[in-house]
Amino acid sequence: MSKAVTSLITQDDDALQVSAALLEVRDLLVEFHLRRGVVTAVSGLSYQLHRGETLAIVGESGSGKTVAAQAVLGILTTPPARVAGGEVLLNGQDLLLMSESERRRIRGEDIALIAQNASLNPVFSVGWQIAEPFRIHRGMSHRDSLIKAAELLDRVGIPAARSRLKDYPHEFSGGMRQRVSIAMAMALEPDVLIADEPTTALDVTIQAQIMALLQEMQGETGMGIVLITHDLGLVSEWADRLLVMYAGRECETGTVEEIFAQSAHPYTRGLIGSIPQARHKAGRLAPIPGSPPDLMQPAPGCSFAPRCAWAIDRCTAERPELKSLGSGRASSCHRTEKLLHVGEGEYQRHA
Amino acid sequence: MTLLNNDQENVENDSAEEAPRLSLRAAARSGPEPLRAADGLWRKVGHLLRRDVLGIAATTYLVLLLLTTVVGSFVLADSARNTNLHLRFVPPLSTQYGWEYVLGSDALGRSFLAQLTVAARTTLLISIGAVIAAAVVGALIGTVVGYARGRLDKVAMRIADVMLAFPSLLLALIVLYTLGAGLGSLILVLALARIAMYTRVARAETLAVRERVFIRASRAFGAGSLRIVCTQILPVIANPLVALATLEFALVMLAESALSFLGLGVHEPDVTWGGLIAEGRNYLQHAWWIALLPGLAITLTAIATNVLAELVRKAAESE
Ligand SMILES: Nc1ncnc2c1ncn2[C@@H]1O[C@H](COP(=O)(O)OP(=O)(O)OP(=O)(O)O)[C@@H](O)[C@H]1O
Ligand code: SF4
Ligand SMILES: [Mg+2]
Numbered sequence: 001m002s003k004a005v006t007s008l009i010t011q012d013d014d015a016l017q018v019s020a021a022l023l024e025v026r027d028l029l030v031e032f033h034l035r036r037g038v039v040t041a042v043s044g045l046s047y048q049l050h051r052g053e054t055l056a057i058v059g060e061s062g063s064g065k066t067v068a069a070q071a072v073l074g075i076l077t078t079p080p081a082r083v084a085g086g087e088v089l090l091n092g093q094d095l096l097l098m099s100e101s102e103r104r105r106i107r108g109e110d111i112a113l114i115a116q117n118a119s120l121n122p123v124f125s126v127g128w129q130i131a132e133p134f135r136i137h138r139g140m141s142h143r144d145s146l147i148k149a150a151e152l153l154d155r156v157g158i159p160a161a162r163s164r165l166k167d168y169p170h171e172f173s174g175g176m177r178q179r180v181s182i183a184m185a186m187a188l189e190p191d192v193l194i195a196d197e198p199t200t201a202l203d204v205t206i207q208a209q210i211m212a213l214l215q216e217m218q219g220e221t222g223m224g225i226v227l228i229t230h231d232l233g234l235v236s237e238w239a240d241r242l243l244v245m246y247a248g249r250e251c252e253t254g255t256v257e258e259i260f261a262q263s264a265h266p267y268t269r270g271l272i273g274s275i276p277q278a279r280h281k282a283g284r285l286a287p288i289p290g291s292p293p294d295l296m297q298p299a300p301g302c303s304f305a306p307r308c309a310w311a312i313d314r315c316t317a318e319r320p321e322l323k324s325l326g327s328g329r330a331s332s333c334h335r336t337e338k339l340l341h342v343g344e345g346e347y348q349r350h351a
Numbered sequence: 352m353t354l355l356n357n358d359q360e361n362v363e364n365d366s367a368e369e370a371p372r373l374s375l376r377a378a379a380r381s382g383p384e385p386l387r388a389a390d391g392l393w394r395k396v397g398h399l400l401r402r403d404v405l406g407i408a409a410t411t412y413l414v415l416l417l418l419t420t421v422v423g424s425f426v427l428a429d430s431a432r433n434t435n436l437h438l439r440f441v442p443p444l445s446t447q448y449g450w451e452y453v454l455g456s457d458a459l460g461r462s463f464l465a466q467l468t469v470a471a472r473t474t475l476l477i478s479i480g481a482v483i484a485a486a487v488v489g490a491l492i493g494t495v496v497g498y499a500r501g502r503l504d505k506v507a508m509r510i511a512d513v514m515l516a517f518p519s520l521l522l523a524l525i526v527l528y529t530l531g532a533g534l535g536s537l538i539l540v541l542a543l544a545r546i547a548m549y550t551r552v553a554r555a556e557t558l559a560v561r562e563r564v565f566i567r568a569s570r571a572f573g574a575g576s577l578r579i580v581c582t583q584i585l586p587v588i589a590n591p592l593v594a595l596a597t598l599e600f601a602l603v604m605l606a607e608s609a610l611s612f613l614g615l616g617v618h619e620p621d622v623t624w625g626g627l628i629a630e631g632r633n634y635l636q637h638a639w640w641i642a643l644l645p646g647l648a649i650t651l652t653a654i655a656t657n658v659l660a661e662l663v664r665k666a667a668e669s670e
Contacts, residue, residue: 075570077562079500101575108572119568123586133572184572 021089022224023049023072023111023192028086030064030071030248033079039295041067042248044322045086049192049224054215056227056235056256058271059245062292065228066116068245069194073113074103090192108133112185116196116228119181120169126180127153127165133187152183156213175206179213186217193218194226199234211238232271236260241328244268247293247303250322254329264331264339266310302334310335392590395666396659409658412651420475423468427451431465432620440638455640457630466627467644474623474649477534478604481541485603486596488542489549494580494588496550497557508554511547519544519606527615534617537610541603552595556588590667598660601653608649624649 030042042064049055057065070076071083074095088095090111095103120129130152131145140148146165153161156179169177178198185193195214199207215238218225227239235242235256242259244251244267252265263269270288290307293299301316302308308315314334322332325340333339400406430451436459441448443455443463451462496507523540530536560566561584569583610616611625622630624645631642 070567073571075567104573104575106573107570113568113571115564115568115571117564119564121565121569121583121587124582132569132574136573136578181568184568187572 021048022051022091023226024087024089025068025072026087026089028068028071028088029084030067030076031082031084033082037296040248040298041081041295042071045245045248045250046322047243047250047253049226051191051224052218052222053241054218054225054227054239055241055243056229056239057243057245058229058232058235060288060292061230062295063245064248065245066196067248069113069196069226069228072194073107073111074098074100075107075113105137108190109137109188110190111192111194112188112190114178114181114185114193114195114198116200119184120177122169125166125168126172127167129169130180130184130187133184137188148187149183152187153180156180156183156186157209158183175202175210178202178206178210182210182213182217186221189221190223192224192226194228196228197230198227200230207234214238244271247298248295249303250330250332251304252331252333254325254331258329262340264325264329264336265333266308266335266339267304269339270307302332310339392593392663392666395669396662399662399666403662405658406662409655412655413659416471416652416655417475419468420471423465424472427462427465427468430462431469433461435460440634442638443640443644454644455638457641458634458638463640463644466622467624467648470622470624470627470645471648473534473617473621474604474607474625477537477541477607477617477623478600480538481545481603481607482596482600484538484542485545485599486549486592489546490553490585490588490592491580492546493550493553493555494557494584497554498561498576498580498584504554507550511550514544514547520609523610523615527610532615532618534621537607537616540610541606544606545599545603548599549592549595552591553588556591557584560584560587594660594664594667597656597663601656601660604649604656605653 024047026046028042028045029040032039032041045064045068047055047057057068059065067076067081071081072088072095074083074088076083083096086096090106095106098106120126127146127149130149131140131142134140134145134148135142138145150162150165153164158164158176158179164172169180172180182198185195193214198214199210202210211234214225214227217223227235229235239256241254242256243253244259244265246267252259252263252268254264259268260272263272267288274288288307293303293306299305299316301314301318302311302320305311305315310333312334318334320332320334322330323336324330325336331339400410435456438448438452438456438460439458441452441456441460443453446453448456451464454462454464454467456463457466492507496504522544526540526543527536530539566579566583569579574583607616607623608625608628611623612629614629616623616626627645628642628649631638631640631645634641
């Protein structure tokens with residue numbers, strides 16, 4: 001979304017990159033300790049998010065996107081979940097090392113979440129809920145917080161905002177409810193906004209409106225957005241950078257242009273290949289044959305190997321490490337170099 | 352019916368008070384009135400009532416009972432105290448000695464209608480007080496441990512099991528022996544014996560609610576556990592708790608009557624229905640109404656609240 005940021009990333013000065021990152025996640029490891037065994041939902045996820053930037057995290061259902069986001073905020077239910085390793089640096093401070101009460105002060109204030117699905121309590125009026133962050137963090141009185149809530153509703157484009165404060169979530173349409181969620185998340189103008197599938201279950205026109213709203217808010221506040229989605233069409237249109245996840249691991253990361261022009265990972269290529277011709281038309285991902293692996297007993301080697309048309313013997317024996325390809329781009333595939341020399345058409349033939 | 356419910360109301364009333372000042376809520380705005388959890392419940396009960404003769408009868412009885420009790424305990428307070436030895440054991444259903452004696456008189460010649468009414472007040476006060484106390488404390492504990500899980504939860508649930516298995520009469524004897532009989536200790540005993548029920552129900556409901564997205568979202572805004580329990584979970588689980596409290600009312604009232612009958616109840620001059628029965632036991636031969644009428648009142652009230660409780664349960668489950 002901003003050229004300045006992109007050019008910043010492409011600089012080779014590592015120190016500058018680190019200092020500029022709003023949010024940096026390093027080697028995040030999340031496990032679920034269940035009676036049946038241990039599910040490793042996220043293993044070794046790393047990313048950086050810069051001011052004014054939108055980073056899209058894409059992957060099939062169950063790839064660990066939501067779990068990773070919740071781990072970053074520290075709102076996983078423990079037990080069964082356990083953040084078993086990694087760092088989450090928000091403005092240079094490690095959230096994972098903080099006490100719960102310190103983290104609570106940061107949530108909503110510096111980093112906010114738009115949760116997947118309805119995040120509104122059905123028994124409270126919308127105004128009361130939007131005003132919550134002001135009461136929690138600013139100790140505002142009920143009346144003052146409601147005034148703020150009205151301003152926010154107005155800002156996210158709800159007509160006659162004041163008169164709708166007393167309405168209940170079920171009295172709003174899906175798109176409106178999502179606007180309300182955005183209003184809540186934006187209440188205290190956080191530095192980082194994690195939007196977990198903010199437009200799923202909305203029709204295409206409303207999707208575009210919601211994304212435009214998020215971008216507008218980003219323009220005003222310079223926040224960084226982590227956009228979690230299934231929808232590569234959405235990514236191509238609204239994100240700066242892309243991180244592709246598969247079975248809790250990072251497959252590939254880079255700028256949206258680079259990856260769409262020439263992806264360095266077979267899974268990403270499969271995803272891109274599965275978008276309908278016109279890229280911005282929403283297309284649910286699926287058409288890669290096969291299903292994701294069991295996260296409880298990960299096979300050795302590449303977790304995508306059983307479904308990969310490019311797999312070689314090495315793939316089932318040795319897990320591919322995430323290799324940097326320079327300028328913020330990375331891929332975890334044994335055949336990355338090969339892929340980078342093969343164009344789209346040739347890939348199709350190969351597959 | 353319970354404080355829980357009132358909590359919820361307060362929150363909402365707050366906004367009802369504040370909002371008009373800043374909002375220009377258009378009166379003409381179409382669409383249904385916003386549903387509050389609690390008022391939605393009572394509206395649903397009203398809906399169910401329309402097709403239910405028994406329900407209407409029960410509700411009518413309860414409303415009449417409440418009205419007579421409230422009005423009667425002012426109007427009849429004096430007659431309940433005035434003894435008249437010329438009018439001992441006046442049989443009921445005659446207005447020969449004035450309307451106050453329509454239900455007869457007792458051994459001291461007091462109007463039995465007045466006695467019943469004053470006893471009703473004490474009975475209802477104790478029963479409602481005990482139900483509310485048990486519901487509030489039990490629900491709070493259940494919600495907190497259900498939200499916190501872990502060891503706290505396990506310990507609390509074991510204690511609840513023990514409390515429910517413990518003979519209530521024994522518990523009553525212990526408490527009343529140590530604290531002495533009286534209104535306060537009676538409420539305490541009756542509440543103590545039933546707290547565990549609310550704890551169980553509240554915990555089970557909380558377990559279902561705590562994984563819902565809006566709770567996560569609330570945590571993502573930095574809300575603390577106490578805040579989440581009080582403002583996000585309790586209002587959502589209020590309906591089944593209200594249903595339980597309605598059902599528990601009859602049980603508590605019967606227990607209170609039993610205790611009073613055994614002479615473990617309130618002292619003179621306070622009296623409850625159970626106490627009247629105990630007194631009437633002495634005159635069963637020639638003044639049957641002294642034992643029968645309070646017995647009838649207890650039975651009718653218990654049946655009526657059970658009928659209402661069933662309706663509330665249906666309404667709470669119909670969400
Ligand atoms: N409460 C839980 N208990 C056990 N395992 C869980 C739990 N929550 C998530 N998981 C595991 O974590 C994995 C990742 O789940 P997650 O919700 O992050 O997927 P996702 O990428 O957000 O999928 P979707 O696109 O459907 O939202 C799941 O496959 C599941 O195995
Ligand atoms: S490592 Fe092998 S199996 Fe895995 S994506 Fe690359 S080519 Fe496919
Ligand atoms: Mg998800």
